[in-house]
Amino acid sequence: MTHRIITIGRQFGSGGRTIGKLVAQKLGIPCYDQELIEQISQESGFTEEFVTAQSEDAPYSSWTATLLASDRTYYQTTNQDRIWAIQKKIILDLAQREDCVIVGRCADTILEGKADLLKVFIHADFDKRAQRIVEKYGETEVPTEKRLRDKDKRRALFYQFYTDQKWGALENYHLTLNSGVLGIDKCVEIIASLY
Amino acid sequence: MTHRIITIGRQFGSGGRTIGKLVAQKLGIPCYDQELIEQISQESGFTEEFVTAQSEDAPYSSWTATLLASDRTYYQTTNQDRIWAIQKKIILDLAQREDCVIVGRCADTILEGKADLLKVFIHADFDKRAQRIVEKYGETEVPTEKRLRDKDKRRALFYQFYTDQKWGALENYHLTLNSGVLGIDKCVEIIASLY
Numbered sequence: 001m002t003h004r005i006i007t008i009g010r011q012f013g014s015g016g017r018t019i020g021k022l023v024a025q026k027l028g029i030p031c032y033d034q035e036l037i038e039q040i041s042q043e044s045g046f047t048e049e050f051v052t053a054q055s056e057d058a059p060y061s062s063w064t065a066t067l068l069a070s071d072r073t074y075y076q077t078t079n080q081d082r083i084w085a086i087q088k089k090i091i092l093d094l095a096q097r098e099d100c101v102i103v104g105r106c107a108d109t110i111l112e113g114k115a116d117l118l119k120v121f122i123h124a125d126f127d128k129r130a131q132r133i134v135e136k137y138g139e140t141e142v143p144t145e146k147r148l149r150d151k152d153k154r155r156a157l158f159y160q161f162y163t164d165q166k167w168g169a170l171e172n173y174h175l176t177l178n179s180g181v182l183g184i185d186k187c188v189e190i191i192a193s194l195y
Numbered sequence: 196m197t198h199r200i201i202t203i204g205r206q207f208g209s210g211g212r213t214i215g216k217l218v219a220q221k222l223g224i225p226c227y228d229q230e231l232i233e234q235i236s237q238e239s240g241f242t243e244e245f246v247t248a249q250s251e252d253a254p255y256s257s258w259t260a261t262l263l264a265s266d267r268t269y270y271q272t273t274n275q276d277r278i279w280a281i282q283k284k285i286i287l288d289l290a291q292r293e294d295c296v297i298v299g300r301c302a303d304t305i306l307e308g309k310a311d312l313l314k315v316f317i318h319a320d321f322d323k324r325a326q327r328i329v330e331k332y333g334e335t336e337v338p339t340e341k342r343l344r345d346k347d348k349r350r351a352l353f354y355q356f357y358t359d360q361k362w363g364a365l366e367n368y369h370l371t372l373n374s375g376v377l378g379i380d381k382c383v384e385i386i387a388s389l390y
Contacts, residue, residue, distance in 0.1 A: 123365060170318060170365040174373040181369045182389065190385055194377065 002116050005094075006101045006191060007108040009121040009159075009167070012151035013129030013136075015179045015187075016122035020103040022188040027195055033103040036090060043086050046079070054080045055087065056104055056158040057151060063161075084162050104155070108172065109163040118194055121173040122187065124180030197311050200289075201296045201386060202303040204316040204354075204362070207346035208324030208331075210374045210382075211317035215298040217383040222390055228298040231285060238281050241274070249275045250282065251299055251353045252346060261356070279357050299350070303367065304358040313389055316363060316371040317382065323375030 006023060010016020017033055024031030040055075041048045053059070058080065091107050094100060095115040102111075108119045124132075130144045140147065159167035170176055175194065177187045201218060205211020212228055219226030235250075236243045248254070253275065261275040286302050289295060290310040303314045319327075325339045335342065354362035365371055370389065372382045 121365065168365060170316065170363060170368075170371045173365075173371070174376045176365045176368070176371040178369040186389065190388075193385075194381065 003095055003097070004099045004116045004118070004195065005107070005111055006118045006120060006195065007111065008101060008103045008191075009108060009119075009173065010104065011123045011129060011168070012148055012155070013133040014122045014124040015132060015184050017103050019122055019179065019184055019187050019191070020101045022184070023191045023195075024101040026188060026192045027099075027101075029099045029101065031101040031103065032094065036087065036102070036105055039090050040083060040086050043090065044083060046083065050079075051083055054083050056106070056155050058154055058158060059150075063157070106159055106163050109159075109165055118175070118191070119173045120191055121168060121170075121176040122179050123168070123176065124178055128180030198290055198292070199294045199311045199313070199390065200302070200306055201313045201315060201390065202306065203296065203298045203386075204303060204314075204368070205299065206318045206324060206363070207343055207350070208328040209317045209319040210327060210379050212298050214317055214374065214379055214382050214386070215296045217379070218386045218390075219296040221383060221387045222294075222296075224294045224296065226296040226298065227289065231282065231297070231300055234285050235278060235281050238285065239278060241278065245274075246278055249278050251301070251350050253349055253353060254345075258352070258356075301354055301358050304354075304360055313370070313386070314368045315386055316365075316368040317374050318363070318371065319373055319375030 006020075008016050008020045008023075010019075020031050020033060037048050037051050037055075040046075040051045044051065046054070063080075087105055088110050091102065091105065091110045092114065094102065095111050108117065111117055126145075126148065129148055133147065134144055142150075156167040159165065165172055175191070177190065179187050182190075201215075203211050203215045203218075205214075215226050215228060232243050232246050232250075235241075235246045239246065241249075258275075261273045282300055283305050286297065286300065286305045287309065289297065290306050303312065306312055321340075321343065324343055328342065329339055337345075351362040354360065360367055370386070372385065374382050377385075
């Protein structure tokens with residue numbers, strides 16, 4: 001039986017995670033986001049912090065081994081590759097088991113052709129996102145602009161490396177929404193109405 | 196007074212034009228598409244065919260003079276530039292006058308900051324679009340795939356040249372919809388609900 005899965009890609013600070021939770025709540029189905037990190041941690045034996053640091057928010061410095069390994073001359077499996085393989089397996093298992101919302105983690109491409117998908121991407125203007133992350137996570141030593149640009153770049157790199165698709169290219173999504181202009185509630189309403 | 200304008204960018208064969216008409220009908224406001232060509236023709240003195248051939252669907256061959264002219268050494272205003280200037284003026288006038296739907300013609304960037312905009316982009320998978328243009332416009336000597344790719348490229352070039360923005364980049368839109376997956380009626384419903 002094919003399950004209906006809503007995948008939500010999102011720019012950092014766009015409220016994609018909140019939208020995912022609210023859609024799931026409205027539809028009475030589970031939402032997987034941080035729960036995936038916990039599962040990957042359990043299956044891999046790596047700590048949750050390590051999993052986070054080696055997956056979609058991985059900093060550039062963590063890519064050296066993976067990029068080197070992808071050159072077949074030096075081929076070997078890196079920790080990043082192991083985490084990717086486990087993440088993929090967990091997401092494929094989820095799609096076999098139940099209808100749900102999955103936030104991030106390349107679920108859209110992992111599940112392509114394997115579930116009844118609604119592929120959503122949430123974005124917002126820079127200023128709105130900056131305002132949101134300061135409200136939500138507070139100020140840090142790193143300037144807000146740098147935090148936003150870094151996180152988006154990391155997600156784009158991870159997505160592109162493991163899926164061979166461009167992150168945030170509208171052709172990859174059934175629906176993209178500017179949450180800054182439309183508002184979180186309206187985004188939730190539209191996505192839920194398409195389920 | 197600021198008017199509310201829905202701008203609809205669209206890939207060729209995605210049904211964007213039909214969606215624009217239906218949204219306007221549902222909201223009881225006018226939709227401008229072919230009407231803009233007629234107005235540009237009247238104001239410029241060029242025939243409608245010439246206006247079409249020199250604006251967003253202009254073939255590459257028509258760009259020689261404009262691209263050469265854009266090099267300041269040889270600066271001069273081309274017919275393409277004249278048509279662009281008139282198109283811009285007509286669209287700005289429309290936004291001063293009434294709420295409406297405008298299909299294509301870079302209305303989204305022309306009206307940025309000058310109206311209460313809802314910026315939409317309609318796309319669809321290649322096969323769906325190919326099927327649609329054959330149903331709608333029939334077969335021609337040019338293979339369907341080439342017709343689609345050519346038209347998209349022309350629109351992208353025109354948009355980029357005159358607006359300095361990338362056509363079909365999701366950041367430029369409040370909402371993008373895959374009409375092939377969601378269906379024309381659902382797209383109309385979502386857009387109208389956001390007005």
